[in-house]
Amino acid sequence: MNIEVKEYSCIIYIPNQKEMYIRQSRIFLTNFEALFINYILDNSGYCNLESFTKYLSKVYGREVQRKCIVVYIGRLRRKIYYQTGDKIIKSKYSFGYFINS
Numbered sequence: 001m002n003i004e005v006k007e008y009s010c011i012i013y014i015p016n017q018k019e020m021y022i023r024q025s026r027i028f029l030t031n032f033e034a035l036f037i038n039y040i041l042d043n044s045g046y047c048n049l050e051s052f053t054k055y056l057s058k059v060y061g062r063e064v065q066r067k068c069i070v071v072y073i074g075r076l077r078r079k080i081y082y083q084t085g086d087k088i089i090k091s092k093y094s095f096g097y098f099i100n101s
Helices: 031-042 049-060 066-084
Strands: 006-008 011-014 019-022 025-028 089-092 096-099
Touching: 006 031, 011 031, 019 066, 025 066, 031 049, 031 066, 031 096, 049 066, 049 096, 066 089
Parallel strands: none
Antiparallel strands: 006 011, 011 019, 019 025, 089 096
């Protein structure tokens, strides 16, 4: 049985199980969080909010509000911080999000 694993910086992500590891800490992901992590890892650790919004709209088959995306990403960032003590996902105004290694 082959299990797909994606790695970037200090993140190990297992898409089929919707979980990731950051420096040995296991984090279970919601559907949205899994989509976001998968997207940011596939884009070399960067996520432009505009393109991610379009991507999510295609996935869900309806328009997704930017504010909702920002809120969910904020929750994921807090979840990661509380479980690892690391601020792995950073944001940069007018750029989007990136993985801070």
